Amino acid sequence: MIEQFNKLPLSELFESVIGGGTPPRAIPEYWNGSIPWASVKDFSDNELKLNKTQESITKLGLLNSTSKLIKTGTPIICLRMAVGRVAIANKDVSINQDLKALFTKGNIDSLYLVYLLDFSRSEVMRRSIGSTVKGISTSELLRIQVPFPESLDTQQKIATILSTVDNLIEKTQSLIDKYTSVKQGMMADLFTRGIDLSGTPETNKNYGQLRPSVTESPELYQETELGWVPKDWAIVQLRNICHKITDGSHQSVKTTEDGDVPFLFVSSVRNGQILWDKTALITNDDYAILSKGREPKKGDVLYTAVGSYGHAAGVDEDVKFAFQRHIAYIKPDNLKIKSSFLTELLNFDMLKRWADKVALGNAQKTVTLGELSKYPVILPTLAEQKTMLGNLSSISNTIELEAETLLKQEKIKKGLMQDLLTGKVSVKSD
Numbered sequence: 001m002i003e004q005f006n007k008l009p010l011s012e013l014f015e016s017v018i019g020g021g022t023p024p025r026a027i028p029e030y031w032n033g034s035i036p037w038a039s040v041k042d043f044s045d046n047e048l049k050l051n052k053t054q055e056s057i058t059k060l061g062l063l064n065s066t067s068k069l070i071k072t073g074t075p076i077i078c079l080r081m082a083v084g085r086v087a088i089a090n091k092d093v094s095i096n097q098d099l100k101a102l103f104t105k106g107n108i109d110s111l112y113l114v115y116l117l118d119f120s121r122s123e124v125m126r127r128s129i130g131s132t133v134k135g136i137s138t139s140e141l142l143r144i145q146v147p148f149p150e151s152l153d154t155q156q157k158i159a160t161i162l163s164t165v166d167n168l169i170e171k172t173q174s175l176i177d178k179y180t181s182v183k184q185g186m187m188a189d190l191f192t193r194g195i196d197l198s199g200t201p202e203t204n205k206n207y208g209q210l211r212p213s214v215t216e217s218p219e220l221y222q223e224t225e226l227g228w229v230p231k232d233w234a235i236v237q238l239r240n241i242c243h244k245i246t247d248g249s250h251q252s253v254k255t256t257e258d259g260d261v262p263f264l265f266v267s268s269v270r271n272g273q274i275l276w277d278k279t280a281l282i283t284n285d286d287y288a289i290l291s292k293g294r295e296p297k298k299g300d301v302l303y304t305a306v307g308s309y310g311h312a313a314g315v316d317e318d319v320k321f322a323f324q325r326h327i328a329y330i331k332p333d334n335l336k337i338k339s340s341f342l343t344e345l346l347n348f349d350m351l352k353r354w355a356d357k358v359a360l361g362n363a364q365k366t367v368t369l370g371e372l373s374k375y376p377v378i379l380p381t382l383a384e385q386k387t388m389l390g391n392l393s394s395i396s397n398t399i400e401l402e403a404e405t406l407l408k409q410e411k412i413k414k415g416l417m418q419d420l421l422t423g424k425v426s427v428k429s430d
C-alpha cells in the first residue's frame with residue numbers, strides 16, 4: 001500500500017531555528033582556533049555533508065560574538081547568497097549569520113530532512129528576494145509546504161536509500177578527482193617539457209620521449225612569462241592564433257521547458273566537457289536572435305570568464321546551442337593550434353594561474369575578453385601537439401567514462417528523490 005504524504009509547512013517540523021554570527025575580524029585572538037566556523041562558502045550543490053570549513057575561531061571568539069556552536073548531526077541551511085544549500089554537520093561547528101541550524105522535533109529523522117530540504121531548494125530560491133544578493137527570511141522559509149511522511153521508519157528507509165546512492169556518487173567523484181590529479185601531473189611534464197621529435201628514431205635515442213628536464217639540460221629551454229619551456233616553442237598571444245574571441249549574447253534570455261535549443265550557463269562547462277544535463281532550453285526563435293555571430297561549430301572552444309572562471313571545453317559536434325555572456329567563445333586557427341590542445345592548455349594549472357592573475361573584481365571575478373585575448377600560449381609544432389595529446393588520451397578517456405557514470409548516478413538519484421520524497425513510490429516496511 002502506498003503511504004500518502006500529507007503536505008505540512010516546515011514550521012511544524014522544527015522545535016527551533018537558530019542563526020549565528022561573525023566574531024570581529026580586527027581581533028586576531030578570536031580567529032584560527034580549534035572551533036570550525038561555517039559560512040556559505042563551505043556549502044556546495046549536491047554535497048549534503050558538512051565535513052570541514054575554510055575558517056575557524058577560538059573559544060574566546062565564540063563567547064564574544066553571536067556565533068553559535070551547533071552539535072553534530074544538526075541540519076544547517078543557507079538563507080543568504082547560496083540560498084537553499086543545505087548540509088548536515090558531521091562535527092560540532094559554529095555558524096555565521098547567513099546560516100540557520102534546524103532543530104527537528106522528536107519523530108523526525110535529520111538526514112531525511114536534509115534530503116527533503118535539498119529536494120525543495122527550487123521553491124526556497126523562488127521565494128528569495130534581492131537583486132545582487134538573494135536571501136530568504138526564516139519566517140518565509142518556515143511557510144514552505146513540503147510532503148512529509150509521519151512514519152519515522154519510512155523517513156529512515158528513504159534516507160538510507162538516498163544515502164546509498166550518494167555514497168556511490170562520492171566514490172565516483174573521488175575516482176574522477178584522483179585521475180584528474182594524475183592527468184595534471186602528466187600535463188605538468190608535457191606542457192613544460194614537451195615531446196622530443198627532433199631527428200628520427202634512428203638518429204635520436206630520445207625521439208618520442210619527454211625532453212630532459214631544465215635542470216638536466218638547461219640549454220634546451222628558455223625562460224618566459226609562463227616559466228621555463230623548450231626553446232623550440234613560440235609563446236604567442238591567444239588572439240594571434242584564433243579567428244575569433246567573443247562572448248555570449250548580452251540580450252535578456254527567456255528559458256522555457258518547451259524549448260528546443262540548449263542554453264548554457266557557466267556551470268554547464270566543467271572538467272573539459274559541456275554538461276548538457278546542466279543547461280536550460282530556449283525556443284528556436286530566441287536562438288536565432290541570441291546566436292547571431294555566435295554559432296559555435298565542432299572544433300571551437302568555450303571558456304568560462306565570470307564567477308567560476310577558467311574552465312574550458314571543446315565543442316565536439318555540430319549542434320545548435322546558445323550560451324550566456326559569462327562564457328567566452330574561441331574559434332582557434334587549426335593551422336596553428338589544435339582545438340583539443342588549446343582546451344587542455346586552458347584547463348592546465350599554468351593558465352589557471354594566469355587567469356587568477358588577470359581576473360578583476362571582488363565578489364564575482366571576471367576575465368575580460370581583452371585580457372583573455374592577451375593570454376600567453378605555448379605553441380609547439382602541430383606534430384608535437386598531436387603527440388602530446390596522444391599521451392593524454394588514455395587518462396582523458398578514463399576521466400570521461402567516470403564522468404558519464406557520475407552523470408547516470410546523479411540522474412538515478414534525481415529520479416529517486418522525485419519518487420520517494422513525494423510518496424509516489426513507497427518503501428517496503430519490515
